[in-house]
Amino acid sequence: xxxxxxxxxxxxxxxxxxxxxxxxxxxxxxxxxxxxxxxxxxxxxxxxxxxxxxxxxxxxxxxxxxxxxxxxxxxxxxxxxxxxxxxxxxxxxxxxxxxxxxxxxxxxxxxxxxxxxxxxxxxxxxxxxxxxxxxxxxxxxxxxxxxxxxxxxxxxxxxxxxxxxxxxxxxxxxxxxxxxxxxxxxxxxxxxxxxxxxxxxxxxxxxxxxxxxxxxxxxxxxxxxxxxxxxxxxxxxxxxxxxxxxxxxxxxxxxxxxxxxxxxxxxxxxxxxxxxxxxxxxxxxxxxxxxxxxxxxxxxxxxxxxxxxxxxxxxxxxxxxxxxxxxxxxxxxxxxxxxxxxxxxxxxxxxxxxxxxxxxxxxxxxxxxxxxxxxxxxxxxxxxxxxxxxxxxxxxxxxxxxxxxxxxxxxxxxxxxxxxxxxxxxxxxxxxxxxxxxxxxxxxxxxxxxxxxxxx
Amino acid sequence: xxxxxxxxxxxxxxxxxxxxxxxxxxxxxxxxxxxxxxxxxxxxxxxxxxxxxxxxxxxxxxxxxxxxxxxxxxxxxxxxxxxxxxxxxxxxxxxxxxxxxxxxxxxxxxxxxxxxxxxxxxxxxxxxxxxxxxxxxxxxxxxxxxxxxxxxxxxxxxxxxxxxxxxxxxxxxxxxxxxx
Numbered sequence: 001x002x003x004x005x006x007x008x009x010x011x012x013x014x015x016x017x018x019x020x021x022x023x024x025x026x027x028x029x030x031x032x033x034x035x036x037x038x039x040x041x042x043x044x045x046x047x048x049x050x051x052x053x054x055x056x057x058x059x060x061x062x063x064x065x066x067x068x069x070x071x072x073x074x075x076x077x078x079x080x081x082x083x084x085x086x087x088x089x090x091x092x093x094x095x096x097x098x099x100x101x102x103x104x105x106x107x108x109x110x111x112x113x114x115x116x117x118x119x120x121x122x123x124x125x126x127x128x129x130x131x132x133x134x135x136x137x138x139x140x141x142x143x144x145x146x147x148x149x150x151x152x153x154x155x156x157x158x159x160x161x162x163x164x165x166x167x168x169x170x171x172x173x174x175x176x177x178x179x180x181x182x183x184x185x186x187x188x189x190x191x192x193x194x195x196x197x198x199x200x201x202x203x204x205x206x207x208x209x210x211x212x213x214x215x216x217x218x219x220x221x222x223x224x225x226x227x228x229x230x231x232x233x234x235x236x237x238x239x240x241x242x243x244x245x246x247x248x249x250x251x252x253x254x255x256x257x258x259x260x261x262x263x264x265x266x267x268x269x270x271x272x273x274x275x276x277x278x279x280x281x282x283x284x285x286x287x288x289x290x291x292x293x294x295x296x297x298x299x300x301x302x303x304x305x306x307x308x309x310x311x312x313x314x315x316x317x318x319x320x321x322x323x324x325x326x327x328x329x330x331x332x333x334x335x336x337x338x339x340x341x342x343x344x345x346x347x348x349x350x351x352x353x354x355x356x357x358x359x360x361x362x363x364x365x366x367x368x369x370x371x372x373x374x375x376x377x378x379x380x381x382x383x384x385x386x387x388x389x390x391x392x393x394x395x396x397x398x399x400x401x402x403x404x405x406x407x408x409x410x411x412x413x414x415x416x417x418x419x420x421x422x423x424x425x426x427x428x429x430x431x432x433x434x435x436x437x438x439x440x441x442x443x444x445x446x447x448x449x450x451x452x453x454x455x456x
Numbered sequence: 457x458x459x460x461x462x463x464x465x466x467x468x469x470x471x472x473x474x475x476x477x478x479x480x481x482x483x484x485x486x487x488x489x490x491x492x493x494x495x496x497x498x499x500x501x502x503x504x505x506x507x508x509x510x511x512x513x514x515x516x517x518x519x520x521x522x523x524x525x526x527x528x529x530x531x532x533x534x535x536x537x538x539x540x541x542x543x544x545x546x547x548x549x550x551x552x553x554x555x556x557x558x559x560x561x562x563x564x565x566x567x568x569x570x571x572x573x574x575x576x577x578x579x580x581x582x583x584x585x586x587x588x589x590x591x592x593x594x595x596x597x598x599x600x601x602x603x604x605x606x607x608x609x610x611x612x613x614x615x616x617x618x619x620x621x622x623x624x625x626x627x628x629x630x631x632x633x634x635x636x
Contacts, residue, residue, distance in 0.1 A: 014548050017484040018477075022497075038497055041476055041504035147552065174488060304552050311549055315542035 003054075003061035010053050019046055020054075023070070032067040033058055043070045107155035113275045117265030118149055124260045125153040128233045129160035137260040139224075139234035143241050144264030147302020150237035153264075154203045157235050166200035173209030177216045184215075196223045200232055207238040207256070212247040221252050228255070267303070269350045269360070272296045275303055279310040287313075291329060297350045309333065345383055345397040351434055352379040364399035378427070380406045381413035386434060457517045460528055461575070465517075467533045468568050469510045474540045475563050476503035481547040482556050492553070495602050499560065509591035510572055516579055516588075536566045554612065557603050561615050564596055596620045 008016050023046065026034040035054075037043035046054075047070050055068045109129070114122045124140045140157075142150045158168045171179065183192035196202070202223065210216055227234055238245065241263070242256040267275065273296035280287060287295075299305060313329070353363040356375040363376055376398060383394045384406070391403035398406065417424045479500035486492035543559050551559070573592055579585040600616040603609070 014481070017487070018481045021484065021487070022480070039501045039504045041473065041507055042480065042500070045473075045477070302552070304550055305555070307549065308546060308551065308555050311546050312542060315545040 003057040006057035006060060007050070007053055010057075011050065015050070019050060026071070028066075030062075030066075032069060034069045034071060037070055037072055040072050043072055046070050107152045108159055109156045111278075112149060112152055112156060113271060113278055115268060115271030115274070117268060117271065120260075121149070121153055121262035121264050124262045125157050125235065128235055129157045131161075131233060138231075139228065139236060139256065139259040141242060141256050141259060141261050142235065142237040142264060143239065143261070145239065145266070145302065147304035148264040148267065149303060150264055151205055152303075154205055154235055154237050157233070158201070158203050161201045161233065167198065168201045168203065169196065169199045170203040171205070173204060173206040176204060176220065177210065177213055180216050180219050192219075193223075193226075196226060199227065202227050202232070202234045203236075205237045207236045208240060208245055210248065211245055214249070217249045217252050221249065221255070224252070224255055234259075268346070269296050272299055272306065276306050276310075279306055280313070283310050283314045285310065285313050287329065291333070293354060295333060297347065297354055345387055345389055345394065348382045348386055348434060349379050349397060351430065352382055355430060355433070366399075377409035377413050378430075380409035381427075382430065382434070384410045386431065457514075461517070462514070464528055464530055464533065465510055465514045465572070465575070467530075467537070468572055469507050471533065471536050471540050471568060472503050472506040472510065474544050476500050476507065478540070478544050478547045478559065478563065479503060481544075482551065482559070485547075485551050485556065486553070492602075492606070495598065496556075498598070505591055506568075506572075509588055512591070513572060513575055513579070513588055516584060517575065532567050532571050536568055539566065554607050554609055557599075557607060557609075557612055557616075560599055561612070561619060564599065564619055 004020075007020055011020065019042075022038060022042070024036045026036050028034070035046075037046055051068060051070065055066075058068055059065050109122070109126055112118075112122060121142050121144075124137055125142070127137050128140045142153055144150060154170065158170050161168050180192060183189050204220075210220065224234065236256060241261060242248070242253045245253065245256075273292060276292060276295055276299070280292075295309070299309070349363060350360055352375055353360050356363075356378075358372060358375055362372055363379060365372065367373070380394055380398060383389055383397065384391070387394075389397070391406045395401040395403045395406045413427075417427060477500075479496050483493050483496035483500060486496060539562060543562060547559065573589060576585050576588045576592075579588060596616065597620050600613065600620050603613050603616050607613075
């Protein structure tokens with residue numbers, strides 16, 4: 001355990017996860033520790049980069065110098081997965097990697113981009129961090145899809161509390177289970193409980209992973225009550241709301257739901273744009289406004305997807321032989337403009353508005369001038385053609401219009417399309433922009449449709 | 457073997473090692489999921505095997521009685537270096553599953569193996585040549601299967617299937633290296 005912790009302190013988290021946790025311990029005879037790597041090149045990399053660190057850590061742990069031998073083994077390929085299931089193989093110095101509270105990474109409220117979809121969650125988190133939440137806001141239960149900022153807010157709460165001198169425990173669901181199982185197996189439950197009793201705040205991420213684990217849930221119930229009754233802040237995050245968590249004890253479910261439930265909704269275009277700008281600015285990357293707008297409209301994924309794109313651009317820009325010109329940017333962003341699954345009504349509406357030089361609000365307004373009404377007809381047509389939405393749904397999305405209005409709009413656009421080849425071409429280009437035709441995304445497709453004269 | 461070919465093999469070997477490191481990193485990203493963890497490790501193992509194959513070919517070429525000369529088009533390694541290094545940095549962060557599959561497709565679409573396969577034409581022993589080729593070829597049907605099983609992105613799956621099709625047989629090689 002000690003050796004593992006020492007190694008963890010001396011290598012980056014990424015290296016520890018990638019190279020050290022994959023090792024298995026075959027034997028330790030008091031003089032020689034034999035570790036197994038999954039294949040030869042892996043072994044070579046470990047020997048080249050980490051062997052002195054492992055040797056030192058083992059020496060400290062064993063209180064004498066020991067030889068460390070790394071060989072290619074048979075079992076380690078599956079060992080990582082076994083560990084994940086709690087079936088641990090010993091790693092380095094014959095000890096299991098002990099689950100311990102995760103270090104709080106640098107995520108703060110200042111770097112969290114607030115929009116309509118996440119405002120409640122943000123405010124709840126801030127209140128909790130400032131300990132002004134009162135009973136109604138504690139616990140805070142954040143839920144929503146992947147990459148929408150749940151972990152960011154949890155970590156920001158942790159950072160803020162820690163800055164005010166509080167002792168904060170932050171666990172991911174699986175790690176909490178592992179910690180509890182290890183304590184149980186090692187007869188250290190008293191120490192386990194002590195750790196929580198002495199904490200000033202508890203943060204648990206990925207609570208959904210506790211589903212079906214009865215003993216873990218019982219312990220969490222106990223820990224939860226302990227802290228909650230003492231008025232200590234508790235924040236939890238999950239991919240779904242408490243009442244949708246299957247195989248979760250009802251007592252725990254009602255505890256989770258007893259404070260503030262805050263849903264983090266999908267990122268809207270505005271929020272995507274602000275997040276994208278912020279991340280690019282942090283990375284020192286400048287992109288033209290037209291590319292930013294286009295990405296904001298078409299990136300439908302999570303913050304992680306935006307981060308992935310930015311790190312890709314940063315990697316490219318840091319490479320001497322690859323200056324970040326338009327061509328490079330195009331290459332880098334193309335995979336991110338790939339459509340996944342059905343197109344969202346909002347994306348169609350945003351795209352059509354943008355192409356016609358209108359804001360979304362203008363397009364959805366009651367303005368009947370041709371400058372706005374005709375693009376609105378086009379949006380209705382596109383929604384009808386590219387999404388599975390019904391006419392009433394489209395009417396609702398387009399500012400609460402009647403389905404018969406939508407039907408008329410769709411027909412008038414379809415009619416013009418058959419008689420006006422240029423107009424038909426522009427519609428096709430818009431479809432390409434929306435990613436419905438393979439291999440046709442990109443600035444070329446965009447250039448043809450961008451900013452046509454109003455009224456077309 | 458000319459210094460130019462030697463440095464080409466060294467560079468290809470370096471890039472295959474980086475590809476191995478990317479897959480190993482992806483394995484650690486998905487440690488919680490046994491099936492995915494095993495899958496990414498097997499991809500890493502394949503890349504490690506390519507490094508071994510390159511070492512074998514290098515040795516055989518060095519020991520060849522012929523004074524072999526090749527015309528080398530090193531464009532593929534230059535382009536691959538840019539992409540692999542970028543992907544390596546990206547894999548250092550949080551990678552969603554669909555993006556992990558996309559990274560894998562980008563790596564496997566590179567034609568590093570093609571380049572090295574071209575070098576095997578210099579190996580005079582057909583059995584050795586076949587062995588080297590087998591070590592270098594990577595059956596990507598597992599990748600395609602995993603994408604089909606674990607994600608709903610049809611376009612990603614189509615890309616994977618197209619890649620599998622293109623890798624059936626070795627006759628589609630591009631000819632980056634030719635006997636002079």
